[in-house]
Amino acid sequence: MSANMVALAYLVASVFFILALKGLSSPESARRGNLFGMVGMAIAVATTLTLTQNWLLILGCIAVGGTIGAIVAQRVQMTAMPELVAFMHSLVGLAAVFIAIAAINNPVSFGLPAILPAGSKLELFLGTFIGAMTWSGSVIAFLKLSGRMSGTPIVFSGQHILNLLLAIAMVGFGLWFFFSETTNWTAFIAMTAIAFVLGFLIIIPIGGADMPVVISMLNSYSGWAAAGIGFSLGNPMLIIAGSLVGSSGAILSYIMCKAMNRPFLSVILGGFGSDGGAIVSTDGAQKTHRSGSAEDAAFLMGNADSVIIIPGYGLAVARAQHAVKELAEVLHKKGVNVRFAIHPVAGRMPGHMNVLLAEAEIPYEQVQEMEEINSDFSNTDVVLVLGANDVVNPAANVPGSPIYGMPILDAHKARTVMVVKRSMAVGYAGLDNDLFYMDKTMMIFGDAKKVVEHMVKAL
Secondary structure, eight states: HHHHHHHHHHHHHHHHHHHHHHHHSGGGHHHHHHHHHHHHHHHHHHHTTTTTTOHHHHHHHHHHHHHHHHHHHHHOGGHHHHHHHHHHHHHHHHHHHHHHHHHHHOGGGTOOOOSSSSSHHHHHHHHHHHHHHHHHHHHHHHHEEETTSOOOOOOOOHHHHHHHHHHHEEEEEEEHHHHHHHHHHHHHHHHHHHHHHHHHHTTTTTTGGHHHHHHHHHHHHHHHHHHHHHHHHHHHHHHHHHHHHHHHHHHHHHHHHHHHHHOOOHHHOOOOOOSOOOOOOOSSSOOOOOBBBHHHHHHHHHTTEEEEEEEEEHHHTTTHHHHHHHHHHHHHHTTTTEEEEOOTTSSTTTTTHHHHHHHOOOGGGEEEEEHHHHHGGGGGGGGESSSSSSOOOOOGGGOOOTTTTTTOOGGGGGSSSEEEEEOOOOOTTTTOOOOSTTTTTTEEEEEEHHHHHHHHHHH
């Protein structure tokens, strides 16, 4: 292919990538967005194959990777999607590091001068350390999300000072590599090694409550790493695709922080959120809760005019989305107006609850975001909370609370609230939930799927 044809093909692929992001902005168009992304990537790969003589080797590697990906995609549960995404981010970062090493070792094969120019060194330096930090940080996120490592923040004295010193050392070795007249492998390897360690240290103090931000942040890092390598190789496709991923990930991180009323810097510094621990009451008073059965809940919902269901991570763990769909269908046949309320950070990944409900083929018009539905809670007969905690905690309205100012779903304003949980354990923020102790609230203890199935039978 001529240079003009290659540029045109890459431009077409880029348009498909932009359309993919546009499609992914709504559950209704998400499938179409995924299709656009796949078509764009197919065009990009096919175009790239015309630029190399090693296309058989590349196709062989694609076949191996594609086979592994297909097997994993078929086996992975929807509840494991967050850690799968984190693992994918790690591979993108590691790929950027490997490409940089190969380009430095044999620049001519990448179309670069035998002695790397200053601009290429800078681009390789940036792409490498961002990629290395993305890899190690994503591995820690994967371990935390999959339960192989505690989600409790790991903090120690002098942690931030150590991170600062390592960052300075990493940049120092990077500048040494940049200003060296010949290829300085010592500086490059030292910089890369420190970047791997720094990525590890940045993520370990971040607790479970901030994991949605971590996912989107690492997504952004992986994109910028790819863009940096794209500049080094003079590949516009890598630059455009990496920039799209990097910028969209950064915007998503901002949205997540806003949804939790958390400054981005405080998330990076870590120390907030855990897997549980001592219950912290907002007023220190001894509290009692009222409990009931699935049959009691079914009676209340069956006689209501309107019901709002709030899914949380407990629903994901119990894999209760299909049972919930059946519940909604039964209530709808009884003339009950049923809707689903989604908080931006519900679950362990942005959009986690939307994905689960979409898997169960719950109509999109029944699923509403927090901003759309919050004003309706005060006019709702029954709210059913399934495994959610911090996103419905009225403590967010109490000055001095660690989550004060965090936008929440106003479930506490409904006439009746029913909460399905395994126990009275606290959420990731480590705070007791005042909603559970209100006179209007009935706690129903048990596995979300089994409880909902009992509700359906009772209805």
